[in-house]
């Protein structure tokens with residue numbers, strides 16, 4: 588495994604995107620406008636973010652019935668900005684060109700993806716450099732744990748009716764940090780975050796769309812737990828809540844520091860969460876509460892000690 592880049596201060600912006608509806612081209616147009624807006628920061632000197640994040644399923648209504656209709660084929664695993672424009676995916680093309688135009692790293696939320704060879708559908712996160720390069724190799728980050736839950740009288744959701752779970756853990760390196768990825772329900776599985784942290788990720792970013800049942804119960808708790816047990820920064824980016832949509836997202840996009848402190852949190856509506864990430868907080872947490880070096884793998888040898 589390559590050595591992680593040294594962790595430097597940077598600004599992070601989460602776009603809690605509103606107005607996602609059935610018209611995909613309108614969704615893409617609005618997402619583009621919001622990326623450009625978020626990339627301006629708050630207008631003050633030095634507030635431009637280096638990394639901008641979109642929410643889960645930003646180009647289509649959320650729901651397993653919609654995934655086959657909205658799914659796009661990407662067809663490559665790495666590509667520069669010119670090659671990206673030859674791809675069939677409208678969303679990937681827009682994300683690449685907008686990352687370049689805005690000159691930011693971009694975590695492109697997630698889209699329903701149809702694999703070019705086996706035709707299976709995935710919930711997929713793609714990442715772009717400030718030159719519009721398509722970054723991930725594995726081949727992208729596909730949601731690993733599918734959202735299949737049934738809380739009688741509250742919410743039943745079965746992503747596995749149309750989607751297949753991804754089978755790789757993914758991170759990417761920027762000039763300021765190693766960033767690990769997950770999507771929404773993946774946050775409930777501490778193993779994924781733990782392994783990403785052990786692979787040197789400083790910040791974990793999970794586009795997500797919790798709901799009005801599990802949002803108030805667990806959205807904040809899970810992020811703070813993953814941040815504290817791994818002593819990393821943790822961020823989740825949600826769509827804005829729309830009570831006219833088929834799925835009511837919780838909103839509350841947030842960024843948590845390695846002590847578990849919430850640095851910023853959106854409310855329900857469309858907004859951009861802007862945060863300065865300070866690496867000294869991570870180093871202070873790890874020095875003061877040194878759990879990262881105190882693990883007792885002799886007591887729990889079934890947990891893999893490998894880095």
Ligand SMILES: O=C(O)CCC(=O)C(=O)O
Nearest residue numbers: 734771772796797798801
């Ligand atoms: O874990 C939860 O409660 C919500 C998960 C979810 O909404 C998702 O994976 O899309």
